[in-house]
Amino acid sequence: MRVLLSTYGSRGDVEPLVGLAVRLRALGAQVRVCAPPDEEFAKLLAGVGVELVPVGRSARALTIGTTPPSAAGLPQRAAELIAGQFDAVTTAAEGCDVLVATGVMPAVAGARSVAEKLGIRSVSVTFQQVTLPSPHHAPLAYPGRPFPPEVTDNRVLWDLDARSINALFGAALNTNRASIGLPPVDNVRDHVIGDRPWLATDPVLDPWKGSADLDVVQTGAWILPDERTLPAELTAFLDAGAPPVYVGFGSMPMRTSTDVARVAIEAVRAQGRRALLAHGWADLALIDDQDDCFVVGEVNQQALFGRVAAVVHHGGAGTTTTATRAGAPQVVVPQATDQPYWAGRVAELGIGAAHDGPTPTAESLSAALRTALTPGTRARARAVAGTVRADGTTVAARLLLDMADRERPSVSA
Template sequence: MRVLLSTIGTRGEVQPMVALATALRALGAEARLCVPPDFREWVEGLGFPVVPIGPALRGTASGHGFRPTPERLRELAEGTVVTQFATLPEAARGCDAVVAGGGLQFAARSVAEAAGVRYVHVSYCPVTLPSPHHAPPPLALQGRPLAPDTADRRALWAEDADHVNATFRKALDSGRAEVFGLPPVGDVRGHTLGDQPWLAADPVLGPWPGGDVLGTAGPPWQPGAWLLPDDTPLSPALEDFLAAGEPPVYFGFGSIRATPGLPEAMVGAARAVGRRALVSRGWAGLSLVDDAEDCFLVGDVNQRALFPRVAAVVHHGGAGTTTAAASAGAPQVVAPQMYDQHYWARRVHELGVGAAHPPAPPTAGSLAAALRHALHPDTAARARTVAATVRADGARRAAERLLAGTEGE
């Protein structure tokens, strides 16, 4: 039994697929991953074959205020679909199922259809799936803002479907016809989602609001978040820093672009609340503002080992970091910039496990205010309570369902 796991995105999209691959291997199945080249060395180091797809993504975190023109966006959209049709058929050769993760997997279902194998679409956040209970997530590159609570959500999702069709349908239909001789599709988003998408999000942190996924046959299946087991030790230098004082505040913004003055804001906020600062470089290559002993800079780090030992986690609101902090019982401050990050900020606030920073560039003052809320004893206690509810078996449940469904076909 062999499964192709395909995604295009940053660590937040790739790591859940690696978690599913690990669960599949534990059940005796084989997993092959199709991911951006940034992650090839890491994934192959875990023992999985990798087919790289598209250009490296790490450089996208540099610069400020980057917004492609509409023409450039169309070129990028067509290019990613063409690349998928050029890469995925060979990657899927010999596979019994294709699992496509994230919102950019437009060719994967066509590849599975042509091969006659099972297809599953997976999302990592409820608001990325169409529902009358929430609006589409904001897309900064398209200039789409957060929708007001009074908005007609069905109308917004219809507009979103029109946009997806206008952007991707021509390239998708071309690839289907030229590569496989398949007919055109009418609704790109519905085609991509399939009959029943999977929602790999924790049901307490990110519950499905109820009802069907618009354009599909029913609600999503929600096994829980796909968490990657990780026994990587923390570095000796980081261990020394942790042992040298009270738990620090962790600041990490992953692959997100850094706003001007972000390092100064992070360190200034930590000092304002009397805490040490642990700063992640991230893809933006952040650095410390001085050589003081109350700050420490880290690169890639095992969050599951680190987060139980920090006072709070300040981050951008990616699904993976939100879940890792919640499962560790660490209070959070979420400073969202785009897409599903606003949803996770709201959920952290609603659950009482931290603070949602306003959707504006963080300053030392704004981060300090949010940290004071997150570090309150009541918030810390609530974070520990919620941690006990976070599922740890989501990836295994998904692997079991995938194998059972495929073997039954």
């Protein structure tokens, strides 16, 4: 069996596919991955011996650019993403039996359209449920397209969401579909998601409550086992004192008017704790030469989070899951998209605190840390850690094997 895994997004979109690729190869499948051409993604895939087919521009360059993406520029950006998928995926999918598409919606729309043209079975996957229509939660609003404040019915909001997505991405998608002889779609969102989308999240951390319109398959989170040892200097820092508080914001640039590193260190010191900063896309750095702080780059979080007092992070699905599995109390400082959802789940489960808003102060972050560092929160975090499943990639890989065994659909003329 040959499988193409396609995405466009940040590390949180790419790493789960790498985990699935490793599991698929262990079961005898051949795997390719379409992803942005960022060096860190190429290294990640090269480390497990999986071929990277680059698509589009650097995700990091687009994310940390001096000018954040504007609402007015979204349709143009969508057209570029969709066209890039049509070019890269068409070549990469040659000879494949199944395509897995995830990432930002225009990219998924492009990848699934290519699969449709080539007659390859495909599945749409999300790493958080807030993009799946359900009466139990509201959709995310796109930049510059807020929902009317007076509308509170989730069903009505999801109808408005479908219209907004059509306005942003419909023309670009249908223009590209027409170029390869495919008919237009009148509901981009529902076409992208399909009738049986996959939700690659842990059912305890992210319980799906159901929807009459979707047959959602929750596989469990796709986790890439990390066997790397921690750097010697980091290990020495950890061994030199009490467990520190980890602060890192992953692929978030943290565009605020405050010095986030200084705020974080002051808040951690206010709790009488040492601080461990992760450089990340926010470029966190030390603010002085005191020996109670240390900074790291790319590191094995699975090993590290079991040795820290708490994890302060942005609330990406991957980081939230890793911290939860490690039993580490969390403080989530959500920046965008699904991150407020994950912050809420951490608070609801009693395994940490949700910071109010994306811009922490030393006082607000210190208050959140006081909650996270209580013995009760740590005990609850350890209890929940034992319930998180680790078989998500195995479940997904076997589903794909079954899918590939079925009769291939007919190729579009």
